[in-house]
């Protein structure tokens with residue numbers, strides 16, 4: 001049998017590295033351990049957030065299983081995290097997208113410097129899933145992503161709750177349609193324990209994308225955080241890793257263009273988060289796959305929306321788990337020839353082979369996933385728009401309930417909080433197009449999510465009658481007529497910087513257009529008199545991010561650097 005320690009032997013079995021061996025004796029290595037494959041276990045666990053609070057426990061269970069192996073040894077490490085659920089609506093949110101890059105960098109640093117032969121990453125929240133994927137892409141070792149799993153739903157007065165219920169309750173309280181006592185109880189009961197936010201928000205979207213791309217074990221994305229099935233994954237991942245090492249199946253062997261197409265297709269089918277666009281563009285760069293906004297446009301035009309998930313639908317990921325999970329959906333999509341079945345996965349088998357024994361979805365007794373002939377929307381919800389307001393493109397999330405054409409006067413805000421003050425003061429009227437700008441990747445800096453504004457609009461009963469456009473981004477929890485990722489962003493002199501109150505804006509979904517209806521000559525004059533504002537941080541990680549980040553249309557990566 002071939003030895004599995006192809007990479008780590010550079011430090012463990014190398015006479016010229018006595019220092020490395022000495023240090024490994026120091027952590028308790030015995031003689032036979034030097035011949036084992038070293039598996040880095042990147043736990044994204046930290047205490048301050050339900051999504052991540054149990055991940056160190058899962059990492060320990062994986063490490064304990066690896067300890068039973070005679071050919072592999074597990075070595076754990078951690079990285080940083082941001083809870084969007086906690087920082088949303090505050091300046092802390094500026095660190096969120098930044099954390100994806102820092103997570104990717106820190107996993108690359110640890111696993112790269114330590115010569116790990118394989119990598120198991122255990123993320124459980126929005127940014128840390130793509131952060132792990134980017135690091136695994138850069139390192140290109142045998143790698144498996146094990147998702148921490150979704151949270152259980154909360155409950156109050158018979159109503160199922162999740163984190164986004166709190167933002168919408170806040171909006172209801174602002175306009176006087178919810179009493180303080182009920183508001184407080186909704187907040188108290190929304191998050192009953194460990195697990196990632198439960199709707200088809202960014203974490204569940206990216207976990208499902210990871211599974212359909214083949215980099216997670218089957219069922220990993222829909223097994224709830226506290227389920228026995230999640231514990232079972234900690235056992236099953238060990239032989240899967242051994243098989244990857246034995247057959248030298250590395251991350252890039254799995255992450256092909258077809259794998260990305262599968263991810264975009266499943267995201268569309270499920271009604272997943274707009275953040276998937278940013279993250280998949282960034283992950284594609286890490287594995288040298290050419291992916292662009294037009295790939296999303298192309299797939300979106302032919303793939304229907306079938307998932308009835310929150311935020312715009314009714315159900316949570318835990319509901320899908322009870323119906324057979326993501327594999328049941330994948331099996332249906334394969335039968336309908338909507339995904340590629342020949343892609344390799346971390347089981348060492350193709351997607352089609354993995355799905356052979358999976359029970360088919362029952363369409364009679366459930367309303368979570370619709371059949372193709374009865375879609376929620378005939379084409380996808382992630383609409384890529386272009387026009388004079390977004391020459392490099394932007395992303396709209398349109399699930400069909402909002403209509404497909406919106407024209408209205410602009411109400412412009414340079415800060416998220418100014419908008420929240422305006423909505424509290426009843427200054428936002430039906431038909432308005434709210435513009436929140438200077439919150440892009442550089443201008444934010446960090447491209448904060450506008451869940452508080454979109455949640456407040458829904459809560460105030462304006463979700464269907466007001467459009468919200470921004471150079472920031474949206475949480476997976478956002479719904480309503482929303483357009484984000486507008487590029488170029490305001491700080492870089494994109495047209496969004498020149499919008500004035502009362503200007504007419506048109507968003508035409510069927511034509512993929514977003515337009516500022518102001519004569520060219522007038523726009524030219526405004527541009528001439530525009531003074532680029534300063535970015536309001538000059539040091540620290542936000543400043544580093546602002547200095548290096550690419551446009552939203554390229555995934556906001558920070559390593560798009562030409563060193564030649």
Ligand code: FES
Nearest residue numbers: 051085125197203
């Ligand atoms: Fe972690 Fe929502 S805050 S998934």
